[in-house]
Amino acid sequence: xxxxxxxxxxxxxxxxxxxxxxxxxxxxxxxxxxxxxxxxxxxxxxxxxxxxxxxxxxxxxxxxxxxxxxxxxxxxxxxxxxxxxxxxxxxxxxxxxxxxxxxxxxxxxxxxxxxxxxxxxxxxxxxxxxxxxxxxxxxxxxxxxxxxxxxxxxxxxxxxxxxxxxxxxxxxxxxxxxxxxxxxxxxxxxxxxxxxxxxxxxxxxxxxxxxxxxxxxxxxxxxxxxxxxxxxxxxxxxxxxxxxxxxxxxxxxxxxxxxxxxxxxxxxxxxxxxxxxxxxxxxxxxxxxxxxxxxxxxxxxxxxxxxxxxxxxxxxxxxxxxxxxxxxxxxxxxxxxxxxxxxxxxxxxxxxxxxxxxxxxxxxxxxxxxxxxxxxxxxxxxxxxxxxxxxxxxxxxxxxxxxxxxxxxxxx
Amino acid sequence: xxxxxxxxxxxxxxxxxxxxxxxxxxxxxxxxxxxxxxxxxxxxxxxxxxxxxxxxxxxxxxxxxxxxxxxxxxxxxxxxxxxxxxxxxxxxxxxxxxxxxxxxxxxxxxxxxxxxxxxxxxxxxxxxxxxxxxxxxxxxxxxxxxxxxxxxxxxxxxxxxxxxxxxxxxxxxxxxxxxxxxxxxxxxxxxxxxxxxxxxxxxxxxxxxxxxxxxxxxxxxxxxxxxxxxxxxxxxxxxxxxxxxxxxxxxxxxxxxxxxxxxxxxxxxxxxxxxxxxxxxxxxxxxxxxxxxxxxxxxxxxxxxxxxxxxxxxxxxxxxxxxxxxxxxxxxxxxxxxxxxxxxxxxxxxxxxxxxxxxxxxxxxxxxxxxxxxxxxxxxxxxxxxxxxxxxxxxxxxxxxxxxxxxxxxxxxxxxxxxxxxxxxxxxxxxxxxxxxxxxxxxxxxxxxxxxxxxxxxxxxxxxxxxxxxxxxxxxxxxxxxxxxxxxxxxxxxxxxxxxxxxxxxxxxxxxxxxxxxxxxxxxxxxxxxxxxx
Numbered sequence: 019x020x021x022x023x024x025x026x027x028x029x030x031x032x033x034x035x036x037x038x039x040x041x042x043x044x045x046x047x048x049x050x051x052x053x054x055x056x057x058x059x060x061x062x063x064x065x066x067x068x069x070x071x072x073x074x075x076x077x078x079x080x081x082x083x084x085x086x087x088x089x090x091x092x093x094x095x096x097x098x099x100x101x102x103x104x105x106x107x108x109x110x111x112x113x114x115x116x117x118x119x120x121x122x123x124x125x126x127x128x129x130x131x132x133x134x135x136x137x138x139x140x141x142x143x144x145x146x147x148x149x150x151x152x153x154x155x156x157x158x159x160x161x162x163x164x165x166x167x168x169x170x171x172x173x174x175x176x177x178x179x180x181x182x183x184x185x186x187x188x189x190x191x192x193x194x195x196x197x198x199x200x201x202x203x204x205x206x207x208x209x210x211x212x213x214x215x216x217x218x219x220x221x222x223x224x225x226x227x228x229x230x231x232x233x234x235x236x237x238x239x240x241x242x243x244x245x246x247x248x249x250x251x252x253x254x255x256x257x258x259x260x261x262x263x264x265x266x267x268x269x270x271x272x273x274x275x276x277x278x279x280x281x282x283x284x285x286x287x288x289x290x291x292x293x294x295x296x297x298x299x300x301x302x303x304x305x306x307x308x309x310x311x312x313x314x315x316x317x318x319x320x321x322x323x324x325x326x327x328x329x330x331x332x333x334x335x336x337x338x339x340x341x342x343x344x345x346x347x348x349x350x351x352x353x354x355x356x357x358x359x360x361x362x363x364x365x366x367x368x369x370x371x372x373x374x375x376x377x378x379x380x381x382x383x384x385x386x387x388x389x390x391x392x393x394x395x396x397x398x399x400x401x402x403x404x405x406x407x408x409x410x411x412x413x414x415x416x417x418x419x420x421x422x423x424x425x426x427x428x429x430x
Numbered sequence: 431x432x433x434x435x436x437x438x439x440x441x442x443x444x445x446x447x448x449x450x451x452x453x454x455x456x457x458x459x460x461x462x463x464x465x466x467x468x469x470x471x472x473x474x475x476x477x478x479x480x481x482x483x484x485x486x487x488x489x490x491x492x493x494x495x496x497x498x499x500x501x502x503x504x505x506x507x508x509x510x511x512x513x514x515x516x517x518x519x520x521x522x523x524x525x526x527x528x529x530x531x532x533x534x535x536x537x538x539x540x541x542x543x544x545x546x547x548x549x550x551x552x553x554x555x556x557x558x559x560x561x562x563x564x565x566x567x568x569x570x571x572x573x574x575x576x577x578x579x580x581x582x583x584x585x586x587x588x589x590x591x592x593x594x595x596x597x598x599x600x601x602x603x604x605x606x607x608x609x610x611x612x613x614x615x616x617x618x619x620x621x622x623x624x625x626x627x628x629x630x631x632x633x634x635x636x637x638x639x640x641x642x643x644x645x646x647x648x649x650x651x652x653x654x655x656x657x658x659x660x661x662x663x664x665x666x667x668x669x670x671x672x673x674x675x676x677x678x679x680x681x682x683x684x685x686x687x688x689x690x691x692x693x694x695x696x697x698x699x700x701x702x703x704x705x706x707x708x709x710x711x712x713x714x715x716x717x718x719x720x721x722x723x724x725x726x727x728x729x730x731x732x733x734x735x736x737x738x739x740x741x742x743x744x745x746x747x748x749x750x751x752x753x754x755x756x757x758x759x760x761x762x763x764x765x766x767x768x769x770x771x772x773x774x775x776x777x778x779x780x781x782x783x784x785x786x787x788x789x790x791x792x793x794x795x796x797x798x799x800x801x802x803x804x805x806x807x808x809x810x811x812x813x814x815x816x817x818x819x820x821x822x823x824x825x826x827x828x829x830x831x832x833x834x835x836x837x838x839x840x841x842x843x844x845x846x847x848x849x850x851x852x853x854x855x856x857x858x859x860x861x862x863x864x865x866x867x868x869x870x871x872x873x874x875x876x877x878x879x880x881x882x883x884x885x886x887x888x889x890x891x892x893x894x895x896x897x898x899x900x901x902x903x904x905x906x907x908x909x910x911x912x913x914x915x916x917x918x919x920x921x922x923x924x925x926x927x928x929x930x931x932x933x934x935x936x937x938x939x940x941x942x943x944x945x946x947x948x949x950x951x952x953x954x955x956x957x958x959x960x961x962x963x964x
Contacts, residue, residue, distance in 0.1 A: 019821045024882060071795065120785065124625055141795040143624075145788040150487060161919035168911050176904060265854055268916055268924045272861070272931070275912030279865075279905040283872070286901045311879075318821070318871045322814050323864035329810035330860050335802035337479070337795075338853055345861065 022314040031306045034362040041246060041359055048253015057215075058256045061263035062144060064158070066151035067113025068122050071142035074106045074134060083108055086133035090125050101336045107141070119145050158267040159214050163221060165274050166244055167191060170225055173278070174237035177285060184237065187228045195221050230367065239363035240281055243355040247277045251348040260340050269344035276323070277352025280316060281360040287312050288364070305361050313357075320353040435955070438948055445940075446835065449842035456845050474845045476619075477852030477926050480800050482793035483619040484627060488592070488783045490612050495584035495781035496527060496577055503550065503572075504529045505685070510549060516542050527572040528556065536564045552576035584780040585612045592616065592631055592783075594776035599630055613786065624790045626769065634738050634782045635773040637690025637711075639724065639756075640682045642732035642744055648679040659684050663734070665741045667761055680744055682734045687724050692717025696774035698767045701759070707767035708759035711774055718754025726750035737770075803856035811837070811863050818867060822874050824963035828949035829870035832941040836866050839937040840930065849933070852926030862934030868905070869942030873898040874964055887962045891950045899943060906935050 052058065062069050072083075080097040087093050087110070095112040110126065123143045130138055146154075167188055174184040198220050202213045222245060229238035248270055255266065287308035292301075327349060331342035455461060456474045465471065478485050504521040507529065511518055517534040524530060533542055539558070546553060556571040589608050596604045596618065605617040621627050643660040656662065661684050664677045695712045713721055725733070725747050734744040735758050742760040762770065815833060819826040840859055844851055877894035885893065909931070916928035953959065 019823075021821075024879070073794075123788075123790075139792065139794065140790075141792040143788065143790040145785070147784075147786040150786045157919055161915050165912055165915045168915065169908060172908060172911060264920070264924055265927075268854060268920065268927050271912045271916050271919075272909075272927075275909035276865070278908040279868075282905050282908060283901055286904060315868075315871050315875045318875075319865070319868040322817060322867045322871075323861070325813050325817070326810035326860050326864035329806045329813065330857055333802060333806035333809060334857065335799055337799055338803070338857055341854060341857060345857075 020314075022317060024314075026310055026313060027306075028310060028313070029306060030309045030357060031302045031362060031365070034358065034365070037358040038362065041250075041355075044250050045246065045253075048250045048257070050253075051256045052253055055256060058252055058262035058266075059260065060151075060155070061261035061266075062111065062113055062146050062151070063263040064151050064155045065113045066119075066146050066148035067111065067117060068119060068126075068146075069142070069144040070110045070123060070126055070140060071100060072108050072110065072130065073139045073141050074108070075137040075139075077104075077106045078108075078134075080108065082133075083110065083130075087126065087129050089132065090129045092126065092129070107336075115148070119147060154264065156214065158264070159218060161267065162248065162270060162274070163195075163218055165271050166222070166241060166248075167225070169244060169274065169278050170229070170234075170237045170241045173240045173282070173285075174229070174232075174234040177236040177289065178234060180232070180234065183232055184234065187225075187232065187234075190228065191221055191225060194224050233367070235364055235367045236285055238367065239285075239360045240278060242363050243281055243360035244274050244277060246359050247273055247348060247352045247355050250351045251344060254347050254351075255344050258343065260343060263340070265338075265341040266344045269341050269348060272345060273348025273352055276349055277355060280320070280353055280356035283315065284309055284312050284356050284361055288361070302365060305364060309357055309361055316353060316356065320349060323349050435948070435951055438944065442945055442948060445839070449839050452842040452846045453838060456841065470846065472845055472848055474841065475848055475850045476796075476800075477850045477855065477923060478617060478619055478789070478796075479791050479853045479923050480796045480803075480851065481619055482791050482796040483617065484621050484624045484791075485787070485789040486616040486618075486628070486631070486785060487609070487787035488614045488616060488631070489786050490585050490588040490614065490779070490783050491781045492581040492584045492612050493781075496572070496580050497523070497525065498781075499580050500527050500529065500572055503553065507531075507546075507550070507570075510545060511542070514541065514545055516545065518542070521570075527577060529553070529570040531568055531570075532561065533566040533568060534564075536560065536566055539566055542568070546570060581612070587780045588783060589614055591777050591779050595630055595772055596627075598772045598776060599627060601627075614783075620793070626765070628785065628788070630769050630772060632783055632785065633769075633773050633779075635690070635770075635776075635778045636738050637693070637758075637774060637778065638686035638736040639688040639721075640684075640686050640734045640736055641728060642734050643681040643683055644732065646681045648681050656681060663736070663741045665734075665744055680734065680741060682736070682741065682744075686736075687733075688717075688720055690774065690778055692720070693774055693777075696771040698764070698771050699757075706759065707762050707764050708757055709762070709767055709771050709774065711756050711758065713754045713756070715754070718752070721754065721756060722750055722752040726752075799853050800856075803853060803860075807856060807860045807863070810860050814863055814867060818870070822870075822964055824953075825874055825877075825946075825950075828946045829867065829874070829942070831949065832870065832945045833863065833866055835945060836934070836938050836941040837863070839941065840934050843933045843937065844930070847933075849929045850926050851930070852923040854923045855926035855930040858927045858930035859934060862931065862938060865909070866934070866938035866942055869898075869902045869938060870946060872902055873942070873946065877962065878964055881962065881964070887959055888954050890962070891947075891954060895943070895947055902939065902943065906939055910935055 080099065083097045084093045084095070087095060087097075092110075092112060094114070095110050098109045098111070100107045100109045112122075123140070123145060127140055171184040171188050174187075175181040195217055198217050199213060202208050202216055208216070222241070225241055226238060228234070229241065251270060251273055252262070256262070260266070288305055291304050291308050291311075324346065327342055327346045331339060331346060334342055452470050452472075454465075455471050461471060500523040504523040507521045511521075516538050518538075519532040519534070521529045521531040533539055543555060546555060550570070552573055553570045553576075554573055556569045557567075558569075559567045561567055585608070589606065592614060593606050596606060596616070601618045601621055603619055605615070607615045609615050616631065618624075618627060643657065646656060646660065648662070660681050663680050663682050665680050667676050667678070690711070692713045693711050694714045694717075696709055698707050699710045700707055712718075729747050729749060732744045732746050735742045735756075737758075742758055745759075758770070811833070815830045818829050818833070822829060837859070840862065843849070873894050876898045877890050880890035880893045881887070913928045913931045913935070916931070917925055920928055
């Protein structure tokens, strides 16, 4: 059975401007709820507060639960139905600042007891103090940032044999992050959240600029497409009215890994096809061909992954629902971006270096036409063309890969 | 058959058998004794979110331990100055870790500085200023290194005390781990009464014996000024019949005549009628002497027993108590008395602890989560197996076999490494099912491509695996990197996700690359087919 014909030849790259516009539109769409909210809808993990999951024996509604909480002054809590209507299960959530959390869960159950008697069961209580919430928020942002950074290092090391260069870049980046933190927090005295966001934006900008200057074409494509995935996933997730908690961060990190997985498979093909290096074929055509060749695999793998995630979303129960949704969105966006963001990004960087080696008659790229984010202007094209290190690097990559397949053959 | 093939087959078979042995304990309810004596008997450990329980992050308020140490030092200093005949105002501790006092005669300054130097190594004289009439204002400061050592001692003592209390509370497999910043992580799986556990862990249990100041009428104490060194407290008692709480004012000395530091044991006993439980505490020999001294000097006076600043009772001392035992009575239920005995026995916390984070999952929710997790894994897995079978026919069967083996391996590895399975962990397994197919899709698509180029089945399989393996390794390493970041960053459930994801990746590479290859090789060697069912 086949879903995709083997000789399929869709002109992905030809439509790249249109789809980059779509990406830009999606990015704006996901930024809107984030800007209105001042960030994602932080759950109590990050904002601090209390969450109580209560199951009632008799049907009731959110209004009645709120009324029951009035005597202890908690009637402004958020009360939400959880799961199916017939379960009559509710989440009670309060995260106003200055809330006294010590013993609050006991007060809540006493208040419910006054209205419902013994006809309820407290199934889950989560109390997070404001200090822990802030710590967790910082840790989460740092985790996402470091995941992106490690990916960039891995990609440039693996695809361009520039391990030392990419390690240096990582070091510079961490230093930049620390320096900007010092300037923003200590010298300018900005509030913490703003510092974190500014820091990440600056760090990403520096990463992209570094990739541009150092000609780390693949790394740049990967970082741009991963950032794209993270932002759109968080944005749509927020748009769905979901809460951002620890497991959402885990989902985002998994999406980073998964999306890069997809991207690598396409990049691997591009590299392989470049090495075959038929003359007169433009870089754009090579990319198009590679995306088409891997299309069947991309769709099949994403399809099976999405299939299990849909099962998890529908059948996994309320606790895991948000996690499954974040993964679903992320895998979908990640699949799209490996075709329409990661691959066209390779064309964005002016021709030179490695590509010149395999493709002497490479078609000139049209960098001016792209609406994609461009963090820093690169050096002049002439400057890049005479990069003396490039041919050696490429040969090294080729040599190593060839060795791997030789040793494989020997084994069997 | 090539030799290589036999080796691989043996390897796979051995791994499979070992995996099944590790998995069996988690499946059956009870194992025969001959099994447990030499075969693995560990079940898969379930996380708190699956079996129910409580997760706490506590912060020891170490700065309060420092403050009370300074307070104690100021009291000791007063006593020593009296002994040495140094005339001075009462030393006062402030919240900057300093002790301030005025020496009344400048001539005694050298003697005072000697005293500080010899008996208070943790303090240094920060400033002295000669005031009018020959008085000298002195400020003593706690040295920074002493602050640090008091703080770290308080943190480690708190950890030890909490560990003791939890051990005596009786929770199976509790986890008590110190964290950075003086925080303590406490995980109590399957705890039945979380509120009671919190009360038990969080109680400072600072026991003090304070004499009652009987020169003041407690009823008028609220209005007029109290004599120096006395304070107003309330003795609470609950009326058994009406349930009303009575608050009876009582004036007690601020200074404790004795504290609970010397307690060696505490147990629950019943009064002569046999219904009212009380806690009987025993002191060590030094404590017993101190207590005998205290009681013999104050016969017929009232002694207040104060626990964490609350007056429990204020009995009249009938006669000197020399047996080294004291009795704490109050309105205790049996449970209250038991918990009090536990906290007194395990010692006071050096500083109060604050709950920074508390997560409680009821057992019923955990059970629901397991059931829903298993159902979604089964449905999702079945759909994927079916799809692969339809799409790749016989080659799909090989991939399906690899997938099932993969699941067995993941579960067995969880049991063998005693890793904790959490709800996100189940999601990780489900996700692995989806992603494990990726490797087989990559391989099979490559084989199809090679076949289209006109290669023989054997050559196509050879080339397909060769080319795809590098890509698969590349792709999986990135997911491995995220799993490592997750493990570093995550708490309980998220760590569980990182663990299953990592195990899943490793085993899926093994099954998808080696096991399916074995299937292909077997078919090709045995039947030498002209075409492949792919």
